[in-house]
Amino acid sequence: MQDAKNLKEYRKEIQESLNNAFLRQTLDTFAVAYRAGRTKAFAEAGIDVKSLVAEIAAAKDGMLPRLMELYDQFRQNAEAAGVQVHFARDAAEANAIIAGIAAATGSQKIVKSKSMTAEEILLNHALEDQGLQVTETDLGEWIIQLRHEGPSHMVMPAIHLSRHQVRDLFADVTGAHQEPDIEKLVKVARRELRSRFAEADMGITGANFAIVETGTIGLVTNEGNARLVTTLPRVHVALLGIDKLVPSLTDALRILKILPRNATGQHITSYVTWITGANECAAAPDLKKEIHFVVLDNGRLEMAKDPLFSQVFRCVRCGACANVCPVYRLIGGHRMGHIYIGAIGLILTYFFHGPDKAKNLVQNCINCEACKDICAGGIDLPRLIKQIHVRIQDRQGHPLPGLLLGQVMKNRKLFHTLLRTAKWAQRPVAGDDGFMRHLPMMFFKDHDFKALPTVADQPFRDRFPGLQRKTVKRQGPAPPVKAALFSGCVQDFIYPEQMEAAYRLFADHRVAMSFPMAQSCCGLPLQMMGEARTSREVAIQNIRAFEREDVDYIVTLCASCASHLKHNYPVLVADDPTMVEKARAFAARVIDFSSFAHDVLGLTAADFAGDGKAATFHAPCHLCRGLGVHDAPRALLRNAGLDYREADESEVCCGFGGTFSAKFPELSAELLRKKLDHVEATGAELLLTDCPGCVMQLRGGLKKRGSRIVVQHTAEALAARKKTNI
Numbered sequence: 001m002q003d004a005k006n007l008k009e010y011r012k013e014i015q016e017s018l019n020n021a022f023l024r025q026t027l028d029t030f031a032v033a034y035r036a037g038r039t040k041a042f043a044e045a046g047i048d049v050k051s052l053v054a055e056i057a058a059a060k061d062g063m064l065p066r067l068m069e070l071y072d073q074f075r076q077n078a079e080a081a082g083v084q085v086h087f088a089r090d091a092a093e094a095n096a097i098i099a100g101i102a103a104a105t106g107s108q109k110i111v112k113s114k115s116m117t118a119e120e121i122l123l124n125h126a127l128e129d130q131g132l133q134v135t136e137t138d139l140g141e142w143i144i145q146l147r148h149e150g151p152s153h154m155v156m157p158a159i160h161l162s163r164h165q166v167r168d169l170f171a172d173v174t175g176a177h178q179e180p181d182i183e184k185l186v187k188v189a190r191r192e193l194r195s196r197f198a199e200a201d202m203g204i205t206g207a208n209f210a211i212v213e214t215g216t217i218g219l220v221t222n223e224g225n226a227r228l229v230t231t232l233p234r235v236h237v238a239l240l241g242i243d244k245l246v247p248s249l250t251d252a253l254r255i256l257k258i259l260p261r262n263a264t265g266q267h268i269t270s271y272v273t274w275i276t277g278a279n280e281c282a283a284a285p286d287l288k289k290e291i292h293f294v295v296l297d298n299g300r301l302e303m304a305k306d307p308l309f310s311q312v313f314r315c316v317r318c319g320a321c322a323n324v325c326p327v328y329r330l331i332g333g334h335r336m337g338h339i340y341i342g343a344i345g346l347i348l349t350y351f352f353h354g355p356d357k358a359k360n361l362v363q364n365c366i367n368c369e370a371c372k373d374i375c376a377g378g379i380d381l382p383r384l385i386k387q388i389h390v391r392i393q394d395r396q397g398h399p400l401p402g403l404l405l406g407q408v409m410k411n412r413k414l415f416h417t418l419l420r421t422a423k424w425a426q427r428p429v430a431g432d433d434g435f436m437r438h439l440p441m442m443f444f445k446d447h448d449f450k451a452l453p454t455v456a457d458q459p460f461r462d463r464f465p466g467l468q469r470k471t472v473k474r475q476g477p478a479p480p481v482k483a484a485l486f487s488g489c490v491q492d493f494i495y496p497e498q499m500e501a502a503y504r505l506f507a508d509h510r511v512a513m514s515f516p517m518a519q520s521c522c523g524l525p526l527q528m529m530g531e532a533r534t535s536r537e538v539a540i541q542n543i544r545a546f547e548r549e550d551v552d553y554i555v556t557l558c559a560s561c562a563s564h565l566k567h568n569y570p571v572l573v574a575d576d577p578t579m580v581e582k583a584r585a586f587a588a589r590v591i592d593f594s595s596f597a598h599d600v601l602g603l604t605a606a607d608f609a610g611d612g613k614a615a616t617f618h619a620p621c622h623l624c625r626g627l628g629v630h631d632a633p634r635a636l637l638r639n640a641g642l643d644y645r646e647a648d649e650s651e652v653c654c655g656f657g658g659t660f661s662a663k664f665p666e667l668s669a670e671l672l673r674k675k676l677d678h679v680e681a682t683g684a685e686l687l688l689t690d691c692p693g694c695v696m697q698l699r700g701g702l703k704k705r706g707s708r709i710v711v712q713h714t715a716e717a718l719a720a721r722k723k724t725n726i
């Protein structure tokens, strides 16, 4: 459970997790095995995952306008089947209702199966405060209960612990020697828990589904303990969020198709239990079990009404967004969440536990979009996380660096003047190899994991007129393709040679190019800092800068810019009907470098004179997930005659993330270390990528390692091997 008061304290907690070698190794092993298992599970079942996700999203979204009506129907159907249904507005009310049921039924001993909703309301503490004995019966939950800590994963609550730690814990609990053997430890737990089941007065569960048409609840488990919890005691209480409502069994079965596969790569869990009404119970005086459903709001209804956040209702709590999150993989759930963890945890923490608990967490997202890509409900998690950051800053105040950056960036002339001035200011520390020689490390000691580039002598915008003069005549009249170039600030002022390379490549293919001088930074760094207003202002400036360009395409060599221009600009100006039309027209023309070169220009092996150099590719997050581009850059590199070698985890984030690497250098350094290890293992001489930010991160890291691997933008590698460069 992350409880740090400020970012400084939070970074200390992060460092503690990074120092935990066991945690790191466990999460690494799990992340790799999970991806393979999930892919296999869906492939073996022949499931079209995208369509299934879209169906789940549509069904859940369709419920929202009649949510309370559906709740009423569920309540009536459950009550008709003999269940008592309670509605709790918040955690305190839910705890009071359940404690009241315990008192009314004379229940002293309670057994529980796994429930994140119970964790959310701190139910165990509330019941124990009433003098009740509560025992968790899911193995992982029992372990963390004994350790007095919260879950570190929604599906695997004790994933952070080694069998040796569990052995020591069980030795303390049983007072007997135990061996660090998982099967034996499971038997110990069974032995210890069996009597608790038999003695319990009340069983408490969560629920994965609440089926409106029948008043049924569904439970999806692996250990069988939930069956004992729901059958042996004379009272059963199911605590469930109102988001668990689904209209019909068909809707529940649709979710069941994705839930275990997305959660753990299993086709189906060991137990799926459906409960409709009160069943027989030998322990009850009248042989009839007493059943209560406690349906919880606790911020969910506010979410359901919010046009942006209502999509959170699609969450099926599979935990996959943590499984693929590169930050979770480094620091685990106790630092990447409060009660709920991973991407969805950052969002739920804000709604269920308030902005103070969420304010550090939401900054710890590198915006890699891995969670969005895998989400069973198709939730745009990174967008929601960024939006929470904006809301918190709007309420609690914006930090000075973000405000200053916003003021500078929205004034393009001032911003560019400062970048031009940096060329002179950097002279005392600039080396002659494109890197800073040294930085005042007392200010930057955490950032020493990579060398930083210098600002270029001449930005691309100053080189463009000369390039035009050289090429326009040679291209002849009426070139078939017209494109405007969007450089983004990094390629304009730091790596103009990448833009030049693309220019030469495109010019050879008779592309007529323009470069609107009023263009500026895409505004993504401002978005990452939670500066939504200035990010919007910069977006409008760029839309206007390209408005009058008579071109078919707006080509950018930066995958992050491309994804931001394409997907975020229409959203940023959504409140202005005129501007949103313009933003959509602008976005429709935006294309990334590799897609343009491969799909539009159709560059083939005949265009290149290859040299067979060993090369590998790092797929920028916003290229492979943001834009869904996977094959084009790799095909281009093969066509260019390079000896292409795929690196392990080539689509996992390199740790740049714009302002993320400045805010969380310890995480950025670790992500980079892993990435470079994978790159070096390929034996490649060339490392290519489609994003200047990734070039900066990878090149700076390899320089620090003293590596001879050359990092380039794909455009540079292609231009260098093009048969007829202008």
Ligand code: SF4
Binding pocket: 321, 324, 325, 326, 327, 328, 342, 343, 364, 365, 366, 367, 368, 369, 370, 371, 372, 381, 382, 385
């Ligand atoms: S965008 Fe990436 S870093 Fe952020 S929560 Fe999702 S997976 Fe984690």
Ligand code: SF4
Binding pocket: 314, 315, 316, 317, 318, 319, 320, 321, 322, 343, 344, 371, 374, 375, 376, 377, 378, 379, 381
């Ligand atoms: S947000 Fe998506 S991936 Fe994360 S737990 Fe919910 S359904 Fe699963």
